[in-house]
Each structure stands twice: as C-alpha cells, then as structure tokens.
Amino acid sequence: MRILFLVAGILCVGGAIAQTQHPVKCGxxxxxxxxxxxxxxxxxxxxxxxxxxxxxxxxxxxxxxxxxxxxxxxxxxxxxxxxxxxxxxxxxxxxxxxxxxxxxxxxxxxxxxxxxxxxxxxxxxxxxxxxxxxxxxxxxxxxxxxxxxxxxxxxxxxxxxxxxxxxxxxxxxxxxxxxxxxxxxxxxxxxxxxxxxxxxxxxxxxxxxxxxxxxxxxxxxxxxxxxxxxxxxxxxxxxxxxxxxxxxxxxxxxxxxxxxxxxxxxxxxxxxxxxxxxxxxxxxxxxxxxxxxxxxxxxxxxxxxxxxxxxxxxxxxxxxxxxxxxxxxxxxxxxxxxxxxxxxxxxxxxxxxxxxxxxxxxxxxxxxxxxxxxxxxxxxxxxxxxxxxxxxxxVPCTPSGLAPSPTELNSSLSVYPNPTTGEVNISVNSAAEKLKDIVVLNLLGQQVATVKGQNKDYYSIDLSGLSKGIYFVKCNFASGSVTRKILLQ
Ligand SMILES: [Zn+2]
The missing domain is CATH 3.40.390.10 (Collagenase (Catalytic Domain))
Structure with missing residues (x-):
C-alpha cells in the first residue's frame, strides 16, 4: 500500500476514529x-x-x-x-x-x-x-x-x-x-x-x-x-x-x-x-x-x-x-x-x-x-x-426429493388413530421435510393445541382434555401445510 497523490480536488481533512471494543469479525x-x-x-x-x-x-x-x-x-x-x-x-x-x-x-x-x-x-x-x-x-x-x-x-x-x-x-x-x-x-x-x-x-x-x-x-x-x-x-x-x-x-x-x-x-x-x-x-x-x-x-x-x-x-x-x-x-x-x-x-x-x-x-x-x-x-x-x-x-433443473410437492408432503404424513380417545400420533416420512409446527383447530377455527416442530419424525399430542367432536390437525412445513380431520370420541 503505497501512497496515492493523484485525486484532485479532495480535501485532506480527517480525524481519529473513535473505536470501541468489538469482536474480531474475520478470522x-x-x-x-x-x-x-x-x-x-x-x-x-x-x-x-x-x-x-x-x-x-x-x-x-x-x-x-x-x-x-x-x-x-x-x-x-x-x-x-x-x-x-x-x-x-x-x-x-x-x-x-x-x-x-x-x-x-x-x-x-x-x-x-x-x-x-x-x-x-x-x-x-x-x-x-x-x-x-x-x-x-x-x-x-x-x-x-x-x-x-x-x-x-x-x-x-x-x-x-x-x-x-x-x-x-x-x-x-x-x-x-x-x-x-x-x-x-x-x-x-x-x-x-x-x-x-x-x-x-x-x-x-x-x-x-x-x-x-x-x-x-x-x-x-x-x-x-x-x-x-x-x-x-x-x-x-x-x-x-x-x-x-x-x-x-x-x-x-x-x-x-x-x-x-x-x-x-x-x-x-x-x-x-x-x-x-x-x-x-x-x-x-x-x-x-x-x-x-x-x-x-x-x-x-x-x-x-x-x-x-x-x-x-x-x-x-x-x-x-x-x-x-x-x-x-x-x-x-x-x-x-x-x-x-x-x-x-x-x-x-x-x-x-x-x-x-x-x-x-x-x-x-x-x-x-x-x-x-x-x-x-x-x-x-x-x-x-x-x-x-x-x-x-x-443451468437450473428441478431437484427431486429436496423440495417436496404438496402431494409428496401429504403422502409422507400419517395421523392416527382416527377416531381417537385422546392421544394423536403424527409421523412424518423422514425423506420429506421436517415439520415446522403442528396446530390443532376446532370447528370454529380456534387453536386448541400447538406443538413446535423438532428434528424428529414422530410426534404425539394428548387431546384427552378437550370436548368430544371433530378437530383438524394442521401440520406446517416450510413449503406448505397438510391438514387432517380427526374425530375425538
Ligand atoms: Zn477478513
């Protein structure tokens, strides 16, 4: 780095830069x-x-x-x-x-x-x-x-x-x-x-x-x-x-x-x-x-x-x-x-x-x-x-298996037993995306239960405290959602 003298019309004015302690950005x-x-x-x-x-x-x-x-x-x-x-x-x-x-x-x-x-x-x-x-x-x-x-x-x-x-x-x-x-x-x-x-x-x-x-x-x-x-x-x-x-x-x-x-x-x-x-x-x-x-x-x-x-x-x-x-x-x-x-x-x-x-x-x-x-x-x-x-x-090409289509997501998901007396199991085919979260809704569209997605293929939710009736289990993935209707009896 030698010195550059040749930029005309620029004022040489400056001052010290106040510095505070920072982590080193680059290793x-x-x-x-x-x-x-x-x-x-x-x-x-x-x-x-x-x-x-x-x-x-x-x-x-x-x-x-x-x-x-x-x-x-x-x-x-x-x-x-x-x-x-x-x-x-x-x-x-x-x-x-x-x-x-x-x-x-x-x-x-x-x-x-x-x-x-x-x-x-x-x-x-x-x-x-x-x-x-x-x-x-x-x-x-x-x-x-x-x-x-x-x-x-x-x-x-x-x-x-x-x-x-x-x-x-x-x-x-x-x-x-x-x-x-x-x-x-x-x-x-x-x-x-x-x-x-x-x-x-x-x-x-x-x-x-x-x-x-x-x-x-x-x-x-x-x-x-x-x-x-x-x-x-x-x-x-x-x-x-x-x-x-x-x-x-x-x-x-x-x-x-x-x-x-x-x-x-x-x-x-x-x-x-x-x-x-x-x-x-x-x-x-x-x-x-x-x-x-x-x-x-x-x-x-x-x-x-x-x-x-x-x-x-x-x-x-x-x-x-x-x-x-x-x-x-x-x-x-x-x-x-x-x-x-x-x-x-x-x-x-x-x-x-x-x-x-x-x-x-x-x-x-x-x-x-x-x-x-x-x-x-x-x-x-x-x-x-x-x-x-x-x-x-x-050159772009469509990858397979990396971004599941809604159909693929749907086929990868199982919600059981249905009907159920309380426990609902959700399994996700490990070849598809991981779940972001699961939301259970009643017939009014109100959330009655939520489960945050984790890095696993199997979830279990206990709905035994809810009133008997129809509910929707909505499984959210990054690329879409799959919803299943279940009967709690
Ligand atoms: Zn650097």
Whole structure:
C-alpha cells in the first residue's frame, strides 16, 4: 500500500476514529498466526503473496486497457454451493428450508451487486472515493448440478445433533481439522476447481464470535492446506440479506448489524486473494518496524480495523486514523479505505472495492493462467480461472426429493388413530421435510393445541382434555401445510 497523490480536488481533512471494543469479525489474521506458529515459513509466504499483488492488479489493468485479455475465452458465472451444517435450532433460525432458499438467492444477488458495481448503496460513497469505485466484473450463480450431475438447488443441508456442535466450525487455535468439511461430520467440498464452496456453520470454541474465515487457493499451492479445504466458512445466519430495510420475514434471525450479506462479500475478497487494508499488523503503520499493509497502492495506510458505522461526513469524504503523517510525506488525500468491503465496518457502512482491489481479484479469476506463461513476479494470476469455465453447472433443473410437492408432503404424513380417545400420533416420512409446527383447530377455527416442530419424525399430542367432536390437525412445513380431520370420541 503505497501512497496515492493523484485525486484532485479532495480535501485532506480527517480525524481519529473513535473505536470501541468489538469482536474480531474475520478470522483470517488469527488463522494466519496459527499456521505461522506451526509453519514459520508461512509468514514469508504471505509477504511474497502480498508483494506480487499490485503487479497482478496492474497486469489485469493492462489487459483491460488493451481491451482483450480478460475475455479471450468465454467467462461464465462462478457456480456457488452453500454447505449448511447446523443443528436443528440453527436450521430453524435460518427460517427452515424456505428461509434458506431465500437466503441463498439473496446472497447471490448481493455478491453480484457488490462485485459488479451495482450495489444500490453506492450512492453513499463519498465524493473523494468515487474515482476509485472498482468493478471486479466477476459474476456468481447457484450451482444447479452437483459433481455427479444431479440437480441441485445450490445448497445442501446437514442437520447435526446439538450435542455435536463443539465438533463443528474451524477452531483456529487448535487448527482442528475442519469437521464441517468431512463426510462423517459435515458436508464435503464439491470439486474446488469448478465450484466456490461456502460452508455455513456456527463458529465455536475460541472462534466464537467470528463471522467468517477463508482457506485460499494459494494456501494449497504453498502446501499449507488441502485442496478440499479451499473455500469460505461463514457464520450460518449471516448468509443472505434482509434487504436494506431489514424487514424480511420468514428468513429467521440475523446477527445484526451483519444482515446484508456483506460477510460473504468480505470473505470472497480473501478467497480471491486480497487482504485487510490495515495489513493485520496489530495497529502499526506500514512504515513502522513490524508494520504491514495489504500490498495495494490505492488503499491508503491504515493502522487498524474500523468498526461500526463511521461518519463519512468530512468534506471530500476523507477519514483518517493513526497512520496519518503530519509531515506530509505520507499524505492521505482520500483517507483510509474503511468503506471497503475488506474493512470491519457494519454491513450498511461498506460500499465498494477500490480499483486495485477489484483488478487484483479479477486477475485471479478472469485471466487464464496461460496469460502469464513465462512471466514472473505476477503472483497467482489465473488461479481461480477454472471456476468460470463451467456454464452447464448453472443451468437450473428441478431437484427431486429436496423440495417436496404438496402431494409428496401429504403422502409422507400419517395421523392416527382416527377416531381417537385422546392421544394423536403424527409421523412424518423422514425423506420429506421436517415439520415446522403442528396446530390443532376446532370447528370454529380456534387453536386448541400447538406443538413446535423438532428434528424428529414422530410426534404425539394428548387431546384427552378437550370436548368430544371433530378437530383438524394442521401440520406446517416450510413449503406448505397438510391438514387432517380427526374425530375425538
Ligand atoms: Zn477478513
């Protein structure tokens, strides 16, 4: 991160940003430190990666200026699969199957907006930053074919017992094998050369409070990760977006203020090899001993992460932190990049990637590796290009068994005995959806009993205290309801 002097007409005014204690949003720094503790050479590996990043961005910029390189072959959207590994309470907390579908759809929309300069809140970008509002140009779509060629809704779900929660989630300190990525305890990655794998999990142990963490492709190249680990983990209920009004219903709950899908916008930046603007150096400036930066030119020096919703009211949009140098040598004409998706601000206070951030990512995804054959010093250009070469995976098809039709729901349900003297049993075919809840109604439509759905296939309700007569047992699923008439005698 060198210094950018060339944005004309922008006032260099700013002040220190008041910071309060916040949980660390992203586990990347902690993960890096954990790997370095076991593999000291990883520190130099990361430095080398950052050192080549600006060259990668410039290389892509050159191709764009020539109007040729980035589209030399057909580029398709990146197929995304969400692996949801949660317990039944968390599944319900995501709004069940219907909520998950909406979360997946809205998350893809957020990615496509944020990575193509189409985010509606870009109107909030201060004028000083507008010239650097970057367009990554990468598109995303739900994967509609799994690696075996079967139809897919773009997600898979594994409900785990609540008691096994401590086994799920990447424990950074102990570097526990990522249980959510193993077949026995979670959901394995789909071919990482074709799919962008995103696991939605609950972070546990010392990772508790983390919103996201990424295993990069370069980690595999360097020998620090397995190919099947490549991808992103996000806190399960940050998946998707409520929309700017926050008024979405039927989608469960959100760890506000992280309800706009920007956790994955941030982690996807890591996935495509860009870093936090402050360099993860513990509050130092790049010129301090031990200081670091993100390797990119147009993100000004920054001491540490910025949280919350900074007030971008300084004329010209300038906002600075402890790395402002009054000597004038390290002038920051446009202030720090705390409004970038790669900072730690709230979801509604991040609006953009910078041009260099965008070009660096594009160089990894939109250029084929062959574009740099024989060249050195350009980092890992083209490392994720293969993700853009599989358009057939994006073609929608109707999955079977994943979204039961009303007929399927009806046939999956048994209510017995009927007539009954009191006890009513409800069994649900385990191949169908889990029940959300059961409501018993009398002939007037009044609720006389309710049972909340759990992760099980069998329920029993005692109606012996009710008057004899006809009742309706209404079983609600995420995708519909089935009602049976019973006689209590
Ligand atoms: Zn991060």
């Amino acid at each position: 990347m720094q902690k993960r890096h430190e954990a790997i370095i503790a076991r593999h000291p050479e990883y520190a130099q590996f990361l430095k080398d990666q950052k050192a080549s990043l600006q060259a990668s961005a410039d290389f892509y910029k050159l191709f764009k200026m020539q109007g040729s390189g980035d589209r030399t072959t057909a580029i398709s959207a990146v197929p995304v699969v969400f692996h949801i590994v949660v317990d039944s309470a968390q599944f319900n907390d995501m709004g069940g199957t219907a909520g998950i579908i909406r979360r997946c759809d809205s998350q893809i929309a957020v990615l496509n907006h944020d990575y193509n300069r189409q985010n509606a809140d870009s109107t909030l970008i201060p004028s000083g930053w507008r010239p650097l509002y970057g367009n990554v140009g990468i598109s995303f779509g739900l994967a509609h074919r799994d690696p075996s060629g079967n139809c897919s809704p773009g997600y898979d779900v594994k409900i785990i017992p609540g008691t096994s929660l401590t086994d799920v989630g990447f424990d950074i300190d102990t570097e526990t094998v990522a249980a959510e990525k193993l077949a026995g305890t979670g959901l394995p990655a789909w071919d990482e050369s074709k799919y962008y794998n995103v696991w939605c999990v609950n972070f546990t142990g010392t990772s508790n409070g983390t919103l996201g963490i990424t295993t990069c492709r370069s980690d595999v190249t360097g020998g620090f990760a397995n190919p099947w680990e490549v991808g992103v983990d996000i806190l399960y209920n940050t998946l998707g977006s409520t929309g700017p009004t926050g008024a979405a219903t039927g989608m469960g709950s959100w760890p506000n203020p992280f309800n706009l899908g920007r956790t994955l916008s941030h982690e996807t930046g890591h996935f495509f090899e860009i870093w936090h603007p402050w360099g993860d150096d513990g509050g130092l400036c790049p010129w301090d001993a031990g200081g670091a930066d993100d390797g990119l030119t147009d993100t000004p020096p920054e001491s540490d992460a910025v949280y919350g919703t900074p007030s971008y009211t300084v004329p010209g949009g300038t906002i600075n932190d402890a790395c402002q140098d009054s000597s004038g040598i390290n002038v920051q004409p446009i202030g720090i990049a705390c409004l970038s998706y790669m900072d730690y601000t709230d979801d509604n206070a991040m609006y953009m990637f910078t041009t260099d951030q965008a070009n660096a990512m594009a160089s990894m995804v939109l250029l084929s590796p062959s574009s740099v054959t024989g060249a050195t010093g350009y980092g890992t250009i083209g490392e994720s290009y293969s993700l853009t070469q599989n358009p057939s995976l994006l």
